[in-house]
Structure formats: C-alpha cells, structure tokens
Amino acid sequence: MKVFRNTGKKIFFASWVSLDRAEVNDEANDKSFAQQNQTFNRARRDVLKPLRNWIDNIQIRDRTFAHQLCKSIPAQCPFERDVNLFGKTLFHIPPMCKLNPLYDEVVGLRFRALCYLADDCGEDISQYC
Structure with a gap:
C-alpha cells in the first residue's frame, strides 16, 4: 500500500x-x-x-514417558524429500512441519524430554539425535 x-x-x-x-x-x-x-x-x-x-x-517426570516422546516425535521433518525417476529429480517436497500451528510446542516438548533423560537420568541420548 x-x-x-x-x-x-x-x-x-x-x-x-x-x-x-x-x-x-x-x-x-x-x-x-x-x-x-x-x-x-x-x-x-x-x-x-x-x-x-x-x-x-506437561511435566516430564518418568523415564519411560520421556523415551516414548523422543521416539514418537521425529527430530527432522519426515515429509521432506526429493521425488526421483530414472535417476533424475522430478520435484522436491518441502518440509511441511512448519505449517503445523503447534510445531514449536511439540518440538519444545521433545527437547524437554531429551533434557530430562540426559540431565536427570544420566542416559545417552545420541540414539534420538
């Protein structure tokens, strides 16, 4: 304008x-x-x-609950990919996770679960990264 x-x-x-x-x-x-x-x-x-x-x-106070959250919430967007045909890229599907209006809260919940496992439980969280 x-x-x-x-x-x-x-x-x-x-x-x-x-x-x-x-x-x-x-x-x-x-x-x-x-x-x-x-x-x-x-x-x-x-x-x-x-x-x-x-x-x-949501308070994370249980080790099994924290493990379930880390397993169910992916670290990267699972929808982003390239569609290939005969070795040539036809098109790229962009990450759609940012369209989720609760994306920041869910990622924050996963981060709190990872922090709980690493800081309070003393576990190795490299399997979730």
Whole structure:
C-alpha cells in the first residue's frame, strides 16, 4: 500500500481525480483491512492457546514417558524429500512441519524430554539425535 500512496499523486493528476478524496478513501480502506486482520488473528490465537498452554505445561517426570516422546516425535521433518525417476529429480517436497500451528510446542516438548533423560537420568541420548 505504500507504493500506492507514493505514486498515487501522479496517477490521480493524470486521471483528474481529487487527491483529498482518494487519500481519505485509501486510508479508510487500510484501517478497515487492518482491523479485520487484527480480529482474525485474535480469534485464531484464542482457539489454540489452551492447547498450547497444555502442551507447554506437561511435566516430564518418568523415564519411560520421556523415551516414548523422543521416539514418537521425529527430530527432522519426515515429509521432506526429493521425488526421483530414472535417476533424475522430478520435484522436491518441502518440509511441511512448519505449517503445523503447534510445531514449536511439540518440538519444545521433545527437547524437554531429551533434557530430562540426559540431565536427570544420566542416559545417552545420541540414539534420538
């Protein structure tokens, strides 16, 4: 929108449109779009916040539970790969894990499990890396 504001004066003179009216309309459209976007983001955050808090508050106090978490949550995204045909790469599938809205919380849970196994239990965690 900044490009429109900077070049709008020249365009409006050429098309015989009043600058004052166009600038007022442009600013009103920007504000209404920003308000809609802000309310959408608030609603989206409110839906997942209890689930995020629940995952963040999971306490890891059991060795078997920590091992299960480390085995079930992968260290790298399992969906990223190259599709090859006759030795030539046809296309690349990018990592899709970042699209998961709970990705950071799940990775943090895995990290806490690894820290518990290494620090409190004194186990070797190289098998999970």
